[in-house]
Amino acid sequence: MKCPGESSKTCGGYFTMNVFETGLEKFVAKTPKTVGETGAVRIVFLLTLNGRALRQIHRLINALYRSNHYFYIHVDKRQDYLHRKLSILEKQYPNIKLATSRYSSIWGGASLLQMLIASMKDLFLLKWHWDYVINLSESDFPIKSLESLENFLSVNKGLNFVKSHGREVQRFIKKQGLDKTFIECETHMWRVGERKLPRGIVIDGGSDWVALSPQFVSYVTGKQDELLAGLEIVFKHTLLPAESFFHTALRNSQFCNTYVDNNLHVTNWKRKLGCKCQYKHVVDWCGCSPNDFKMEDWPRIQNTEDRQLFFARKFEPIINQEIITRVEQFIGFNDHHLLRNLEGYWQSIYHIDDLTSSTDDLLLTHAGSIIRQNAKILSEKGCTIDIYEIVEINSYNYADVYKGNLILHKAVLNKGSEIILETWYKQKKYMEFNFGNHLAENIKIFKVSSDYDQKEMIFRNLANILGPLSEPVLLYQFSPILEKKGENLTLIWLDPTGLIADVNVIIINENNLTNFIKPNLKIPLLPGIWKVGLFEHYELIVLTKFLITPLESFSGKDLTHQEASIIHSGSQNAYKDFSNIKPLHFLPDEEENILLQKISQSNIKRVNNDLKEWIDSLTSEFYNVLGLCVNQANLKDITNCGNYDFDDCSATEWSSLSPDPKGSIGKFNKISSRLDRV
The missing domain is CATH 3.90.550 (Spore Coat Polysaccharide Biosynthesis Protein SpsA; Chain A)
Known part of the structure; x- marks a missing residue:
């Protein structure tokens, strides 16, 4: 078209563009100096x-x-x-x-x-x-x-x-x-x-x-x-x-x-x-x-x-x-080369002085059961301890491998001296493979916990402590050499009564060899031993178990009958109908199912010592006590108890009370104006 302002010229057209310039200089960030006269800087x-x-x-x-x-x-x-x-x-x-x-x-x-x-x-x-x-x-x-x-x-x-x-x-x-x-x-x-x-x-x-x-x-x-x-x-x-x-x-x-x-x-x-x-x-x-x-x-x-x-x-x-x-x-x-415990790492999970410590119901329930388990071990060696207070719980890693949790707790020894003990424990591993299935040997990880970190591909809940209000997640990992890819596998979640709580489908491919599955489960979860099985055409490949620990307390107070009936009753009414799914040798038969339901109904009513006995029976099946030591200050009063000789925590490699110079604030050195770690 002819330009409106100058008819002797042509302008416009399909690809017309207007180009403007601000006249401002393009911003260029400052380049810092690499050399120059140095001086004091704070x-x-x-x-x-x-x-x-x-x-x-x-x-x-x-x-x-x-x-x-x-x-x-x-x-x-x-x-x-x-x-x-x-x-x-x-x-x-x-x-x-x-x-x-x-x-x-x-x-x-x-x-x-x-x-x-x-x-x-x-x-x-x-x-x-x-x-x-x-x-x-x-x-x-x-x-x-x-x-x-x-x-x-x-x-x-x-x-x-x-x-x-x-x-x-x-x-x-x-x-x-x-x-x-x-x-x-x-x-x-x-x-x-x-x-x-x-x-x-x-x-x-x-x-x-x-x-x-x-x-x-x-x-x-x-x-x-x-x-x-x-x-x-x-x-x-x-x-x-x-x-x-x-x-x-x-x-x-x-x-x-x-x-x-x-x-x-x-x-x-x-x-x-x-x-x-x-x-x-x-x-x-x-x-x-x-x-x-x-x-x-x-x-x-x-x-x-x-x-x-x-x-x-x-x-x-x-x-x-x-x-x-x-x-x-x-x-x-x-x-x-001078530092003790260079490869050890301890991180606090719980401390009694924390403002929220009294309401950490699941962790205190779990830890209380572990140290009662430890007390039974000591009683078999003629040593009687009365436990009355958990002070701190730490996770313990050595050489970048999780080695378990440590519970620091107070106790009275043989009805006399008050001492501080530290108990080391770890979860037992449980995976059952069907090596008759060609995929079983390709499974590297198949475990359930909570607090899964997708970014680092690990569970933050290292000890797998789960309760009725937890949100369990299953992590699986197949070997990269897996021959059969693109195959649909079935994941079945079985609650403690033998009912199918949820079913998931996993499609295995090169981009999906490591992944996690979060089941569609409503809380509260039924306490007890749960099972998860991975199947190919209803033939079991691998099976794992995980524990949903009943709660001993709620909001820091002992569980009442009314609270127990709500928190420990589960959400079976929310399960979908999976009656058409019949995996081989995985579901209990009808008679066993009825018995498991009766046991579950009975467990719901448990409180006080009866509840503790149930919790302890479950905990002992899933966790092992690995060690015990006593705070150095108590060694003056007691070095042994019955047939048990106590180790000094400060001289015990795994203890959170042993020296950790790299993880402690060093001593001020007036000459160097810095902190010395040794």
Whole structure:
């Protein structure tokens, strides 16, 4: 067509494009110096902690501690155990402070940014003189010496280190859900609608791990200007706000020329494993999370040697501790040959001083039964103990293999001395194979537990402690050399009365050799011994059993008849009709089924000692006591009991009371200004 403004020229057409240029210079992040005149630099390590990995936190502090640096520790409001244990450090070291205002943060929640801002405000109230604040979690660990970090930061004072998503802004906005309005309420991020982002603002983000200068931190935590006032409104209703707020404030403020596209971290991303929508229970979105480093990932850390990366994540000693020891050697630790229990790892599951300890009904029921089992073993050797209090329960790993749980408990010995004992126990393994079936030899894992972590492909419930209110999951793994793929197999869940509770179908293929099945079962589950069988055309391939432990107490009080009749009655009325499914030699016959139903009806009525006897009979079938020791302080009073000689816990390799220098805060060395572990 002829141009409306100039008829002598032609314009328009099917593929017409308009190209505009803003005239603004393209943003280029600052390049930090690698060499220069070094000087003193003071760092605040802002530790934002969750969970119960106390010994790993001690290990992290040991690696970073110098008397000229600071530690500001925020412990999640719900984590009473960690806060109580770390409060001791505040009294011992003037450069360690715990946050007094604590938040209950969730993955992706607005509360995480609120916590970071509140913590950074506190840094100025403490009158500390510092040059950088670096936020770390319990799953971070340094991958270069502290001296390397100090030298790097000292020649780059005033710069701010954040990690950007890259160039595609719109794609990042969509992926992060920044164009959606979220509200955090009752530990959940609710998506409530669409929204338009403010015009004239460059949206940026990528990672919530940062290293910031005091000038910029003072700006974002101080008196708000128009930019910050607007960003506060936007990010109050933003998913994953800590991954974007600091970046966006940097890009749009007078600090834009201090922006460095590097958060000093290397992160172990394995997208196929880490992007499983595992946070659906806390957020109306599907996010991703990095994986734990294992020894197989060591080359990724080695490859950072010549790069400006000083920390890595994630590390979990409950998953793999060997990689952490290797990293320590990599950054200059040379004391490993002097450390006792180098390959041991203990992590607290329960402590009597926890605010919620009295209502941990399943764990206390289970542990009480284990130590009663132990008391019977001692009584057979002429030693009488009266158990009256469980102090702590730990999980125990050695050389990255789960070795069982440890129960620290008080007891009265032979009606006289009060002692503290620790009992070591582990679940018995149970798998029954039908090697007449060609698939049986290809099965590597076939077990039931709860708290399955899709990202790490393990059960977090290491001891397989399940009760009527638990949600069991079956994990299976076939060998990669499996010949027959693409075959449909049947999974049958049998309750303690012999009724089929659920049936699942598994399709075996190359992408499905390791997977989990969550049955469609309503709670409460019927207490007792459950069975799960895997079948090919109703021919058994493999069978496993698992225990649903009856509860001895409810909300910290002994179970009443009325509560027992509700909690222990199961949900058999909710089962579907599976009468058409008749697996060979798996279901009890009619007479046995009637007997099992009668026994179950009788068990429902059990309370007090009668209930304990039932629980103990089930527990002894599934768990073995492996060892027993006594607290060193009690050895002065008693070394043996009847025909039983007590071991000293502090000299016993498996005990949580034995020395663990790597997992304890070291002794301050005035010469080196650091903590010595030996």
